[in-house]
Amino acid sequence: MLYQTYQLQDDFLTPIRDFANFMTGGLYRHIPAPPGSPIRGFAAAWELISRYRLTHERPEFGITSVRVGNRDVPVTEEVALDLPFGKLLKFSKDVDTRQPRVLVVAPLSGHFATLLRGTVKTLLQDHEVYITDWTNARDVPLDAGDFGVEDYVDYLIRFLEEIGPGAHILAVCQPCVQALVAVAVMSEEKNPATPHSMTLMAGPIDPRESPTEVNEFAVSKSLDWFETSVISRVPARFAGGGRGVYPGFLQLSAFVAMNIDRHSSAHRKLYDHLAAGETEEAEKIKTFYDEYFAVLDMTEEFYIETIDRIFHKAELATGDFTYRGKKVDPGAIRHTALLTVEGGRDDICALGQTSAAHDLCNTLRPHLKRHHLQANVGHYGVFNGKRWEREIYPVVRNMILATD
Template identity: 45%
Template sequence: MRYMMTYDMMETARNANQWFGATARSMASYPMFSAIPNPALNWMAAWGEVAERSFERMAVKPDWGIRTFTCEDGKDHLVDINAVVERPFGDLLHFKVVGREEQPRKVLLVAPMSGHYATLLRSTVKSLMVNCEVYVTDWHNARDIPVSAGKFDVEDYTLYLVDFMREMGPETHVVAVCQPVPLALAATAYLAEQDPAAQPNSLTLIGGPVDPDAAATEVTDFGRRVTMGQLEETMIQRVGFKHSGVGRLVYPGLLQLSSFISMNGERHSKAFADQIQRAAKGEASDHDAHNRFYDEYLAVMDMPAEFYLSTVERIFKTREIARNDFTVAGHKVDFSKITDVAVKTVEGANDDISAPGQCIAALDLCTGLDDNLKASHVEPGAGHYGIFAGRSWRNNIRPLVIDFMDANSRHSKPAEKPKTKAKTKRKPANKNSAA
């Protein structure tokens, strides 16, 4: 019970600020005040509008908002989002376009469990739905998971990925984004030894910390500075009575959000000040650029304490993945066992979270993989977000990833041609193969 009061105090502060915003907006918009025009009242109403929306979004899981999809026939088809596998800590979702033929590429998009919901990859999902069957890992907010569901650490996360890959079958192309990159690599290596027939066709790793020491960032520096005891004392709290996960130890989403904002405090302060000015002038709208971004950015989820602590200790401090010394359920994973899964890494030249060098380290770990099945790409001028959801992803990276999948589809179905038993040689991953 030691930290339950602190957890509830944070939620109380969030709730109070949402109420202050709603009150200011309602009071300053009182019809009688229109008889006495006053710029201060307009500003007060604008502040209330922005404050109420911002603090409200912190406690709401965003909707995917993908209801229809325009296909090549020019018609809008409904999109069914179905849970293929349901687990206590996360589900495997399938974005099924109703009435469209099954697409030749089956993609498992592995979303991070690092504070934000999987909906952060909404634009990535939309871009892949054009010509892929898209599946996404949808992680749950730890505050809503009863203590009876047990623990969830990096090993459990890896085993979830193993089960999802088995469910989807060997024709799958896996795309891991950010935090789960090293664990997706570990899950693939685990399958290479335990269930080779379930291995995916290809593995695309985007901006993840396979070897955090390869290039220092604020994130890696923080991991080095603090001790595990300090992290446990300052970051971990127990979920309050309001939620189903009462008593569960978590790294609270609100605490994570304060860390996110502090990294670029000046930029966020200016963004909100500008939005208040736009609202005061009547130039803000429900779906303007500011609200579209911050509705997602401010929506945070609690992370299981054991997952957060084991990530810091095993991925960043002791570098178990980078040293090929990672153990899952008592089995030591050996990355050299990956011999038949094409691996591609993608990094952003301006990535300040997972700097260039951290992700490409995965290729050096795969010593049993032929060079023609390895590939890498560094996107000039791209930051962390841009390499999976921004303009760089849409214009440059996505086409490369699709080409990489096509070049390494050993289980793809033949296209209306007589079957042949002749064995064909697999194509190189792409022209940018790693030496």
């Protein structure tokens, strides 16, 4: 009944938000109100009420051009491969020289792939970029079957094969485990599409290292608790009606609760900017939360297997991870260069959890391994923002260029 209760509440609030949206527009359009006036304050309050919502559809990437060298180059977005639980998106641009092909592996953890918009846009300067565009599980019909951790690995291998030999892979956060598994499996099978380099950014390769609040919560509860407390059935009105999911609104609630003071402060600032007529400053906050409040559901099997295999048992770190009945050997990776990136202030994936990949890839020669610690960023700053663009990205670019 969890999902049904949420949906009932959302249906109840919809006319209230619609009225608030009408009032916001009416106050701004029809009543002269200089910045700082009481009318502006009322309008700002109504706008905050109108924004009290979650969305369940992927926002647009909105990347229409990128700076390449000394000119702006148009960018087009196309679907290179369409599978039930996710698409392979390609960002194409017309440039004179060949650029390295990079598959960006987006997390399947409650948000859409557009959370990595900044990552993609930066990479597009020097690369041909693909990204995993995961589908909201509530929109996938039951006859599409299940989607678990090993299915995720299947998708990565299939995507890399679609891109073709000589590509590179860059995984962000949670899917660093599946990316490493995929490359190990492909390496052992001598798959021609095995990537030339693998960049793992802020991911739980070994969550036992410096456990964070997220790690501790995951291991403090039994699988039975997760199955009975957070798994719910999709309401019949959606294409995936009846599918067991971990709802995106629950994941978002957990993230917000971890930093409630920060989010409360941000919305107070938003009110102040709106009331003062500071449109540009207000728009930055609204843009962030439009993305942050766009949520997707994960399949029950993927979520429970992630808790069990990645956090409870740390199967990859202990050497117990199996793929289709066979143990995965990261030591099979001999030719794919490895770069790991961690943020010194990351409160979701702490220091040592990602760099643990170096010990697992124990047959890689030293010149094919590199670790980068960005001391002054949190989790989000590892793959987005000024530090990413100015300090982390050059390291990533150089690794890819050196192995392309």
